[in-house]
Amino acid sequence: MLLVYIVAGIIGVLLVAAIVLFNGLVGKRNMVNNGWADIDVQLKRRSDLIPQLVTTVQGYASHERTLFEDVIEKRNAALQAGDDPTNRGAKETALSAPVGRLLAVAEDYPDLKASDNFVELQSQLSETENKIEMARRFYNGAVRELNVAVQSFPGNLVASMFGFAQRAFFEISMADRAVPQVDLGGSA
DSSP, X not given: OHHHHHHHHHHHHHHHHHHHHHHHHHHHHHHHHHHHHHHHHHHHHHHHHHHHXXXXXXXXXXXXHHHHHHXXXXXXXXXXXXXXXXXXXXXXHHHHHHHHHHHHHHTTOHHHHHOHHHHHHHHHHHHHHHHHHHHHHHHHHHHHHHHHHHHSTTHHHHHHHHTOOOOOOOOOOGGGOOOXXXXXXXXX
């Protein structure tokens, strides 16, 4: 009789442990999904700002046609990259390079640099880049926690039984990010 209670107690403890592990994995997966949604919102905001920036710069530097086409082509590719963090990160990195060149073109046009519209767009883009960085850090932290839980014992047993999988980190090459410099001092 005592043996039945001991076995029932062990089974009960294992069941409670499995439930706790399962709920922890669900919470971590939801944090990853939430983090990705935040990144997606900021990347969409940046994609919405880019055509406005191109239009503004085009008015001053119409001879930079190939640069404008490159920016739009890379923007469209980034928008079509979907929700795969590895693919999306590569496309966003590819977009950052021509956007950075676009902002550098503005340095050659004092009238453009003095344009309130351009300064506002440049400021919004800079703010958006900072928000993307914060969202990326949150997402990658949530991915790290989920991946550790999925790989660690005994969580890996529960994860494999219920289809929890590791997620990819979202990486944007820091060297290629478009980090616009906003000079509100008005010096040319």
